Amino acid sequence: MPNLNDLTALTLPSGRRLVADETENRLSLSLDGQSLIQLSLSRDPELKVQPEEGSARPDDAALWAAGYWLFARDATCQRLTWQLDETPTEALLSGLLIPTQTAGQYRCERTLFWQLPQPWLTQASSRYPQQMVISGGKRHPLRPIKPQGEVYRRFDARLGMWISLRTVDIELDLARFNRWQNSARVASFWQEEGSLEQHREYLSKLEADPHTVTLIGCFDDQPFAYYEAYWAKEDRIAPFYDAGDYDRGIHMLVGEENHRGPHKVASWLSALVHYLFLDDPRTQRVVAEPRADNAKMIGYMQGQRFHCEKEFDFPHKRAALMALGRERFFDRCELS
Known part of the structure; x- marks a missing residue:
């Protein structure tokens, strides 16, 4: 079986390819060869992530991709703590991120991340009305x-x-x-x-x-x-x-x-x-x-x-x- 320590790429159900350049303190992700997000990492005591200084504001797709990479890379990782300058409204509405009591700080919980239906479901999930x-x-x-x-x-x-x-x-x-x-x-x-x-x-x-x-x-x-x-x-x-x-x-x-x-x-x-x-x-x-x-x-x-x-x-x-x-x-x- 593959060694996850050697993981450098993940393919999404859409066929698009997520590629990472990761060190102890930095993660750079690209999607189909296009730069997606650059992050600074801190691992003491829990994994903390934030966009590198001067990098573009990450959109929801970039936030999700970072979560997928880091959770897939390490099955013991239970949460990511994000430091963001702007409120990630859509990510908060979907449950991808949840707010903390610290201004500008948000959590991505493994428990919630894997309950998001896309992209795993290849047909739209909907709550059928109850009768x-x-x-x-x-x-x-x-x-x-x-x-x-x-x-x-x-x-x-x-x-x-x-x-x-x-x-x-x-x-x-x-x-x-x-x-x-x-x-x-x-x-x-x-x-x-x-x-x-x-x-x-x-x-x-x-x-x-x-x-x-x-x-x-x-x-x-x-x-x-x-x-x-x-x-x-x-x-x-x-x-x-x-x-x-x-x-x-x-x-x-x-x-x-x-x-x-x-x-x-x-x-x-x-x-x-x-x-x-x-x-x-x-x-x-x-x-x-x-x-x-x-x-x-x-x-x-x-x-x-x-x-x-x-x-x-x-x-x-x-x-x-x-x-x-x-x-x-x-x-x-x-x-x-």
Whole structure:
């Protein structure tokens, strides 16, 4: 995996390239070869940043880029303290910066930074208006129309790879989904072996289900995993815990053997959860219900700050209720 101490460039989801010239006391960033911001750095006791004397007033894009670079560079960095001569109005309105009690001083909190939806969401995030409805005997908010195409993209600086999520295209993905489900490793947990037509019917049913979004996970645009993201309030899991109106649940399947392992799980699982929390800011919890004897998956999830609330019995399996709250995810967030 890449050494972040040697990091000199980051590519944004737009394809633009952020390049840094960094020393202990100075950071100069350029975007696509154009100078973006020059900063003086002070690291005692926390990281303090301010534009170099005589440099242009930084705009919001420059402030964001500096935050991205410094947070991606160091997963232990929890906040930046900015010293600015002019009030950064737009950055304050968005939550990129927050004021302090010292005039001209502002903080950029890692916890808030990673909750900003752009540029990670490749489709606009909006808070769909709430109207309570009843379907299948369950009362829940009316859900928005499901997305199509790519929904999330981020460069994982630790892996040196793009992690992206897109919705399932049945014609494009049916053969690989069939291959994945018929592998002995996947079948032992999913128990969904079958023919192409059986799997077409399976995916078509989910495509028509307003409470579930089916997703393909990609590393460097190569599909490797399948996920189902569902609204927990309408799901079979709802009777087993106090489901919130905007809780999301996940089912997960890594199909390609070369993308297994804890470092890959850390990348895709954090990306999947990140996407769901960004997709609707009212989502306060992400849950999952792996088989209770799937110790490896449960261990991976605990490594990403999920905790096991309890075990319970579905008709077809003994399950572990794994849960991760928004605050816990973004607190000490290790995204890079």
